[in-house]
Amino acid sequence: MLAACNFRKIRGQNDLDAHEYSSTGVSVTAANITIIGTGYVGLVTGAGFAELGHNVTCVDIDQRKIDLLQKGEIPIFEDGLAELVVRNMRAGRLQFQVGQDDLSLANQYFYLCVPTPQGPDGAADLRYLEEAVLSIGPLVPTDAIIVNKSTVPVGSTVFVEQHINRRDVHVVSNPEFLREGSAVQDFMHPDRIVIGGDDQAACVRVESLYLELGANILITDAASAELIKYASNAFLATKLSFINAIAAVCEGVGADVDKVRLGMGYDSRIGLDFLHPGPGWGGSCFPKDTQAMLRIAEDAGYDFELLRSAITSNNDQFERVVNKLRHAVGGDLQGARIGMLGLSFKAGTDDTRMSPALAVAKRLLNEGATVVAYDPVAVVLAEGIEQVMDPYAVFDNADVGIVMTEWPEFKWLDLHKAAALMRGHAIVDTRGVLELGGVAQAGLSLVAVGR
Numbered sequence: 001m002l003a004a005c006n007f008r009k010i011r012g013q014n015d016l017d018a019h020e021y022s023s024t025g026v027s028v029t030a031a032n033i034t035i036i037g038t039g040y041v042g043l044v045t046g047a048g049f050a051e052l053g054h055n056v057t058c059v060d061i062d063q064r065k066i067d068l069l070q071k072g073e074i075p076i077f078e079d080g081l082a083e084l085v086v087r088n089m090r091a092g093r094l095q096f097q098v099g100q101d102d103l104s105l106a107n108q109y110f111y112l113c114v115p116t117p118q119g120p121d122g123a124a125d126l127r128y129l130e131e132a133v134l135s136i137g138p139l140v141p142t143d144a145i146i147v148n149k150s151t152v153p154v155g156s157t158v159f160v161e162q163h164i165n166r167r168d169v170h171v172v173s174n175p176e177f178l179r180e181g182s183a184v185q186d187f188m189h190p191d192r193i194v195i196g197g198d199d200q201a202a203c204v205r206v207e208s209l210y211l212e213l214g215a216n217i218l219i220t221d222a223a224s225a226e227l228i229k230y231a232s233n234a235f236l237a238t239k240l241s242f243i244n245a246i247a248a249v250c251e252g253v254g255a256d257v258d259k260v261r262l263g264m265g266y267d268s269r270i271g272l273d274f275l276h277p278g279p280g281w282g283g284s285c286f287p288k289d290t291q292a293m294l295r296i297a298e299d300a301g302y303d304f305e306l307l308r309s310a311i312t313s314n315n316d317q318f319e320r321v322v323n324k325l326r327h328a329v330g331g332d333l334q335g336a337r338i339g340m341l342g343l344s345f346k347a348g349t350d351d352t353r354m355s356p357a358l359a360v361a362k363r364l365l366n367e368g369a370t371v372v373a374y375d376p377v378a379v380v381l382a383e384g385i386e387q388v389m390d391p392y393a394v395f396d397n398a399d400v401g402i403v404m405t406e407w408p409e410f411k412w413l414d415l416h417k418a419a420a421l422m423r424g425h426a427i428v429d430t431r432g433v434l435e436l437g438g439v440a441q442a443g444l445s446l447v448a449v450g451r
Contacts, residue, residue, distance in 0.1 A: 030053045030054050030055060031049075031054045031055070031108065031109055031208075031209055032054070032055045032057075032107040032108060032109070033046075033049050033054050033055065033056045033057070033107060033108075033109040033110075033111065033209070034056075034057050034058075034059060034107045034109065034110045034111065035049075035056060035058040035059065035111045035113055036059050036110060036111065036112050036113060036114060036132050036136065037059075037060060037112070037114040037115070037128075037132070037150075038058045038059075038060040038062075038065055038066070038069060038096065038113075039113065039114075039115060040076060040078075040178070040180065040183070040284070040351075041113045041149055041150055041176050041178060042058060042060075042111070042114075042149075043058065043069075043074070043076070043081065043085070044078065044081060044178055044183045044184060044187055045111060045113060045149060045176065045187065046058040046094060046111075046113075047081060047084040047085045047088060047094060047184075048084070048184070048187035048188060049209065050084075050088035050091075050093040050094035051084055051087075051088055051188070052209070052210075052212050052213070053093070053212070054093065054209065055093055056088075056093060057095050057096075057097060057107065058094070058095070058096045058097075059096075059097055059098070059099065060096070060098065061098065061099060062098075063098050066096050066097065066098045069085070069096040070096050072085065072086045072089060076349075076350065076351075077349060077350035077377045078180070078181070078183055078184065078348075078349065079181065079182065079184065079185075079348060080184040080185070081183070081184055084184055106141075107141075107144070108141070108143070108144050108145060108205075109144070109145050109147060109206070109209065110136060110140055110144060110145070110146045110147065111149045111174075112129060112132055112133070112146065112147065112148050112149060112150060112160070113149045113150055113176075114128040114129055114131075114132050114150055115128050115150070116128070116129060116150050116151055116152055116288075117288065118287070118288035118291055118292065121295065122291040122292060122294060122295045123153065123291075123292055123295040123296075124151070124152060124153045124288070124292045126152070126153075126156065126159065129148075129150070129152065129156065129159070129160070130159075130163060133146070133160050133163045133164055134163060137163065137164045137165065137166065140166075140169055142168045142169070143168060143169070143170070144169050144170070145169075145170045145171075145172055145202050145205060145206060146160060146164060146169060146170070146171045146172070147171075147172050147173070147174045147206060148160060148171070148172070148173045148174065148175075148226075149174055149175070149176050150176070151175060151176070151229050151230070151233075151285070151289060151292075152173075152226060153226065153230075153292060153295075153296055154223050154226045154227050154230075154296055155223070155226070156173070156226060157171050157172070157173050157196070157197065157222035157223075157226065158222070170197070170199050170202035171197065171222075172195060172196065172197040172199075172202050172203055172206050172222070173194075173195070173222045173225040173226050174193070174194065174195050174196075174206055174225070175194055175225060175226065175228060175229035176229075177190060177191065177192070177194075177229070177232070180283065180284070180345075180346065180348065180349040180351055181346060181347060181348025181349045182348065188213065189213070190213065190215045190216075191215075191216070192215065192216045192217070192218055193207075193210050193213070193215050193216070193217050193218070194218045194220070194225050194228050194229075195207055195217065195218070195219045195220075195225060196219070196220050196221055196222040196223070196224055196225020196226065197221070197222050197225075198221065198222060200219075203219045204219070207219065227296070229289070230289055230292060230293045230296060231293070233285055233286055233289040233290065233293075234289065234290050234293045234307050234310075236274050236286070237281055237286045237289075237290050237307075237310055237311075237314070238306065238307060238310040239274040239275065240274055240276075240278070240281045240314075241281070241309075241310040241311075241313040241314050241317075242310075243257070243261060243274075243275045243276065243277050244277050244278065244280065244313065244314070244317045244449075245313055246260060246261070246277070246450070247277035247449050247450030248320060248450075250450045250451065251449075251450060255450075256450070256451050257277050257449070257450025257451060258432065258450070258451070260450075261275040261276070261277070276431075276432070277432070277449045277450045278317075278356070278406075278430055278431055278449065279317060279318065279321045279356040279357070279360060279404055279430035279431070279449070280314045280315070280317035280318050280321070280356040280359065281314055281356070282345040282353075282354040282355050282356045282358075282359065283345040283351065283353060283354055283355070284345075284351060284353045284354065286354075287354045288354075290307060290310070290311055291311070293307060294308060294311075317356075318356060318359045318360055318363065319363070321356075321360050321402075321428070321430055321449075322360060322363045322364065322367075324447050325338060325360075325364065325369075325400055325402060326367075327447075328399075328400040328424065328426040328428060328447055329399045329400055329424065333364060333367040333368060333369040334367060334368035334369070335368060335369070335370075336364075336368075336369045336370070336399045336400070337369070337370045337372065337397055337398050337399050337423070338364055338369050338370065338372070338398065338399065338400060338401075338402060339372050339373075339394030339395045339396075339398035339400070339401040339402070339422070340357060340360075340361065340371055340372065340373040340374070340394060340401075340402050340404055341373075341374055341375075341391060341394060341401065341402065341403045341404060341405065341407070341410050342357055342373075342374075342375055342403060342404040342405020342406070342407055342410070343355060343357045343358065343373050343374075343375035343378040343380050343385075343387070343404070343405065344357070344375055344377065344378040344405050345357070345405075346405065346406070347405055347406045347407045347408065349377075349378075350375075350377040350378040350379070351378070352378050352380050355378075355404075356404060356430075357373070357405060358380065358382055358385075360402075360404065361373070361382065361384075361385055362382075365384040365385075370386070371384065371385050371386065372385075372386045372387075372388060372393065372394045372396075372398065373385050373386070373387050373388070373394060374387070374388050374389070374390065374391045374393065374394045375387070375405065375407075376407055376409060391409070391410070391413060392413075392414075392417060392418060392421060395417075395418040395419075395421040395422050396421045396422075397421070397422070397423050398421070398422050398423060398424060399422075399423055400424045400426045400427070400428065401418065401422065401424075401426070401427040401428070402427065402428040402429075402430065403427070403428070403429045403430060403431050403433050403434065404430055404431070405431065406431040406432075406433055407433075410433050410434070411433050411434065411435075415427075415434075415438055415439055415441075415442035416441075416442045416443075418442065418444075419442045419443050419444050422444075425443065425444055425445055426444060426445045426446075426447055427439060427444055427445075427446055427447065428447040428448075429446060429447070429448055429449070430449050431449075432448065432449070434446060436448075
């Protein structure tokens with residue numbers, strides 16, 4: 001067992017030879033890496049490692065996805081990812097294949113980047129992890145390192161060890177901290193890299209893969225590494241719920257949440273990040289990770305009431321947004337036409353999983369409203385939502401407009417044109433995108449969050 005955390009900053013790129021370098025006494029050359037799963041985490045991780053000079057093979061069971069990737073077509077919208085993939089494919093450092101049966105025995109690192117969806121009890125569902133481990137277990141070479149990259153609950157390193165059932169193979173936790181919309185930037189310029197395992201030498205070998213980044217490295221035990229990811233997301237979600245609650249208080253007392261959050265955020269102990277009020281948080285990580293954190297705490301015998309309250313507050317925020325719309329149309333949403341700008345859970349991605357926009361739209365539809373929506377990249381198949389390809393089309397005969405995603409292009413809309421198309425006279429801006437003066441000049445009223 002590792003006795004304590006080992007925290008250090010490894011050397012920057014200028015200190016490294018382009019082909020071989022050394023850290024903590026270990027000589028390292030470009031590594032051969034297999035990525036199991038080409039979803040969001042797997043694809044960014046594989047392309048990132050290839051950019052660092054490693055030889056990477058990304059494996060998936062989805063033939064259609066692999067066919068697209070082999071042609072340089074990226075199935076997700078992520079800034080800079082397509083260029084990264086194509087560049088490294090052309091350089092011969094990145095390749096894609098279907099299935100695990102043909103794993104290269106020359107590869108020494110096997111990254112598990114499979115989905116861990118939320119199960120019915122709130123805990124992470126590990127069936128895909130189990131299937132991946134059982135499929136590669138007999139195939140990986142001696143002294144290989146299997147790395148948990150996906151967000152997995154505490155104890156997953158032991159789970160993999162038990163299912164791999166090989167004493168000649170090492171298992172290490174290396175959680176991802178990739179934000180959708182800036183994932184490439186996050187991989188190439190990470191705040192920290194966390195590595196956890198019981199075998200110090202195996203952890204140092206994983207550390208060596210990241211040498212050129214010059215990043216802060218934390219090497220610790222596996223359980224701590226696994227919990228760091230959940231604890232981080234739970235804290236950030238709680239911070240967002242807190243500022244949304246403060247925004248509600250601001251509305252009640254006549255304060256401006258933008259000024260309040262600045263006054264708070266300039267305190268170095270608090271910081272400005274994640275102090276932006278909005279319609280509520282969502283996405284592929286926060287909802288499932290907070291529920292998983294609750295389950296982890298429950299299994300450990302602790303009632304995480306603080307986090308439970310943050311989740312409840314987030315659901316309340318969706319209702320507060322609906323209330324703003326209800327008030328804007330005179331108190332009854334039945335038959336109201338709502339023009340919605342934005343469907344993805346945040347700007348910079350096409351991901352609509354657990355999107356606040358969809359959460360609000362569902363409530364509006366349940367109350368008899370019509371929802372017409374536009375998003376620059378996201379496409380939804382949600383029943384009842386009419387999606388249009390022109391942002392101005394959402395205003396056509398709309399009783400009220402609403403900004404749900406902070407896409408920069410919404411800031412520059414011609415509001416005079418929008419006002420001329422609308423039946424009503426209000427826009428609810430949940431993201432603070434629009435300028436009050438510009439809205440007023442167009443003859444519209446602005447309904448903000450926290451003002």
